[in-house]
């Protein structure tokens with residue numbers, strides 16, 4: 277199965293991102309099985325070997341061009357890695373990199389708000405950023421893979437679109453995750469820092485397994501907080517995102533145990549039942565009503581002598597909209613206001629929506645009949661007072677200033693902190709040991725709370741495989757694998773038993789069956805038997 281075929285499995289999801297869904301695509305498998313090859317491609321890229329990350333971005337730009345008469349899209353990119361349970365910004369030079377926090381929020385949407393977020397306008401912009409991120413990623417040599425990723429990496433593309441006719445705002449985001457591979461340390465023969473990395477990798481993958489098991493069993497508590505990886509993927513696994521997992525296995529006979537356990541994991545993933553998909557669409561009327569409700573609440577609070585700052589009524593994920601945060605000055609000075617990069621939501625004068633309005637304010641006991649547009653104009657959010665922490669649960673709303681209703685929903689998020697500079701080589705240094713702050717935390721979140729990323733949309737996990745030989749030496753063995761066999765003429769025909777593993781196991785995210793109205797994660801071939809078991813294509 278070549279990369280183009282693999283990519284065809286995820287192509288429908290690219291459209292979904294542009295339609296306002298959140299999507300997560302991740303590569304899973306033992307070390308050396310070809311995850312990085314699938315996601316990013318080999319070191320030297322050719323048109324055939326370029327990874328699915330680049331292809332996805334390319335598709336996004338193509339679709340953007342096709343839709344330019346109807347929707348205006350903007351794209352922004354973040355790239356982070358989780359290395360030894362530390363989250364790091366791959367778009368920052370290693371010298372400037374600090375450890376970042378994952379913010380669990382069901383409302384605001386940015387999983388790692390302090391990571392650089394960079395506007396991109398062309399595929400070459402993206403390729404440059406990905407190369408930079410890839411170079412900054414921690415890679416090390418082991419007995420199994422001489423360029424083994426020692427971290428989980430996540431490339432996130434944020435999409436914002438504005439329908440030119442209706443004014444509806446669409447927001448989607450796509451996480452492209454290249455997991456570090458599980459490894460048996462006796463086989464990878466790692467010691468010292470590499471051993472420490474392997475232990476962190478295995479531990480976080482095992483936390484991922486626990487989360488999947490909990491989801492599959494529909495447990496009320498899902499232990500997302502046991503690792504940074506599961507925190508990061510929380511919303512993609514247990515929320516409403518569309519999720520696709522590529523499973524990679526090695527054709528090596530002596531990797532059969534790892535292969536079996538990988539396929540068992542895939543089977544478990546496939547049994548997770550999903551919620552209903554929703555797109556992040558916000559029409560002009562909704563925005564208007566939110567603004568008016570916020571305004572009326574502010575007026576009410578003032579009348580009752582309550583503090584001015586009250587909870588916003590914002591209920592949908594809004595990664596672009598919230599102006600709270602504690603970005604350090606050092607970052608701020610590098611930021612570029614979103615207006616400068618053409619954020620269409622920055623200006624949203626509400627006049628078209630100034631209609632007669634009748635509604636109850638939930639929980640306030642107030643019924644409002646409202647015919648004047650002007651009250652909206654008397655409402656504003658004090659950005660200065662609020663700061664720019666996008667992840668507080670409330671927005672401050674104050675009365676007085678005119679015409680700023682939805683300006684308030686704007687993004688310090690989109691103050692981008694990316695400063696182009698000379699690229700650093702791959703990071704080899706290993707930070708000091710960090711205590712695992714999530715160890716033992718078993719009951720602090722639910723799937724509905726503390727979401728890492730805002731997401732709307734049904735989850736779909738399709739599974740394919742692109743395994744390669746996990747032996748570092750000889751390298752030719754890598755050619756004898758399912759990902760390359762159709763493209764590599766030097767590839768020898770494997771024994772029958774290996775052929776099975778090498779046969780592409782495809783996923784069809786569009787045909788994912790449903791059960792009781794819920795979408796199921798698709799199985800190893802993206803299909804299910806009537807009993808709900810997964811099929812393996814032979």
Ligand SMILES: Nc1ncnc2c1ncn2[C@@H]1O[C@H](COP(=O)(O)OP(=O)(O)OP(=O)(O)O)[C@@H](O)[C@H]1O
Nearest residue numbers: 307308309310311312313424425457744754759760
């Ligand atoms: N389809 C393929 N065709 C040719 N070479 C491949 C293919 N897949 C993987 N390889 C080669 O196999 C080696 C291991 O692949 P890769 O680094 O992608 O594995 P990985 O699963 O990401 O490993 P790790 O988890 O250790 O990072 C690399 O040298 C890569 O170029």
